[in-house]
Amino acid sequence: MGRGKSSGGVEVRPNSIRISFTLNGERCRETLTLNGEPLAPTPANVKYARRVAAEIRDKIRHGTFSYHEYFPHSDAAAASSVPLLRDYLETWLNAVKPQLSPATLRTYRGKAKQWVAALGDERIDQIRHSQILQVLAGASDVTAKTRNNLLIVIRGAFDMATRDRIVDANPCDGIRNGRHQAPRPDPFTKDEMIAILRELHERHPEPIAALIQFKFFTGVRTGEALALSWSQVDLRANTVLIDRTLTDRALKMSTKTSQSRLVNLTRPARAAIDTMQRWTRLRGANVFCDASGEAMLDGRVVNDQHWRVVLKKLGIRYRDAYHTRHTFASLALMAGAKPGYVAKQLGHSVQVFFARYADWITGQDDAREADRINATIDEAFAPGGSPKTGSA
Incomplete structure (x- = not known):
């Protein structure tokens, strides 16, 4: 018909x-x-x-x-009924959102957009292993950490799709994370630290100077300092409890490592706390504030309006304010503090701490060992490096 x-x-x-x-x-x-x-x-x-x-x-x-x-x-x-990748990535992001910090969620959303741009209109049960590899190959000019974040997002979505029985197997299987080399700690010298603090105290608002001084002499992260409340400060015991952080203007009730720690206040750190008593103690909320006395929700303000300005004026090579943490660690170790104690103050495991700060932990021992080698060499070599006459 x-x-x-x-x-x-x-x-x-x-x-x-x-x-x-x-x-x-x-x-x-x-x-x-x-x-x-x-x-x-x-x-x-x-x-x-x-x-x-x-x-x-x-x-x-x-x-x-x-x-x-x-x-x-x-x-x-x-x-x-099989969702497109763009839709399922959104489903996965919503599922993992409660477990992520705002900063991590923002990173994952950015990586999800890259997958959507490449494969978003594909049904997830038709995406092949080779397609995943092609997208990752197109990101060959990025760091290993960025590539790994791309892989975390797509692998996580397909792991959930496998458990939902939407796909039979994860097309990311067999794709390994790249090896990410963490940047080497680059602390400020003691003289640089003193110059920075002097400039801050002389020409910048008192709360800003107190915040940076506190960071230099406790090693706490910026978000941990900004989240510190007076209820976590024990002036009699001279300690502060670090059990939360501020990230992306939101309070997270845990630290980066999800472990709380008790930090002893050195004299300069206690002085910074005493300074802030005049500014915020009666309010009973956050210890540190901005120049107007309001709670500080974004550490970038300190970096852009004060930290960067001070380093440029002093002619000190720029490192972001996170390096106050490395500075505390290096100065403490060079002063003879036990590595285990410093690791606990920073919230590191001893293994991670030794891996990150090995140069400062073994620095003095290395110098002594080098002196022993030189002493042996000096017996056989003249000062100019030539063998002594008659030496074997």
């Missing part, structure tokens, strides 16, 4: 009615049925079909169309 009349997405055939519509750029055609049998092309049924066709087009426009709802027995319904 020939093809029937078609208008408004409804095709009237001799013994049935077929609806056509465009979904995700593809033309779809479905026969209307009732109890498993084609719907007869009566005037009433044709009118009903036009209403259904208009409803489907409207839902497609608004992104609410469900193929399975309208055509549960269609082969296309099974295929359409």
Whole structure:
């Protein structure tokens, strides 16, 4: 039989009615049925079909169309129930959001956008291992850490899809993380630190100078200092409890390592706390504040308006304010403090601490060992480096 009349997405055939519509750029055609049998092309049924066709087009426009709802027995319904990568990445991000800091969530959202740009319109059950590799190969000019973050996002989404039984296997299997080399600690010298603090105290607001001094002499992270409240300060015991941090202007009730620690106040750190008593103690909230006395929610203000300015004026090579932490560690070790104690103050495991600060831990011992070698060499060599006459 020939093809029937078609208008408004409804095709009237001799013994049935077929609806056509465009979904995700593809033309779809479905026969209307009732109890498993084609719907007869009566005037009433044709009118009903036009209403259904208009409803489907409207839902497609608004992104609410469900193929399975309208055509549960269609082969296309099974295929359409598999989400596109763009949609499933959003589902995964919403699922892991409660476990992530705002900063980490922002990073993951950025990486998810890169995957959406590359493969977002693909059904997740049709994405292949080779496609993942191609996207990662296109990011070859980025750092290992950035590539790893890309991989964390896509691997995490497919891990969840595997558990949801949407895909049979994770196409990321067999792709290893790149080796990320953490930057070497680059502390300020004692003279540089003194010059920075002197400039801050003389020409910058008192709360800013107190904050930087506190960081230099406790080694706490910027977010930990900004989140410090007076309820965490024990002036009698001369300690502060570090158990929360501020990240992306939001308070997170745990530290970066998810472990609290008790930090002993050195004399300069205690002096910084005493200074802030005049500014914020009566309010009973955050210890540190900005120049106007308001709570400080973003450490970048300190960096851009004060820290960077001071270093430039003093001609000190720029390092961000995180290096106050490395400075505390290096000065403490050079002063003879036990590595285990310094590690505990910083919230590091001893293993991580030794790996990161090995140069300062062994520095004095290394010098002594070098002196022993030189003493042996001096017995056989003249000062200029030539063998002494008559030496074996």
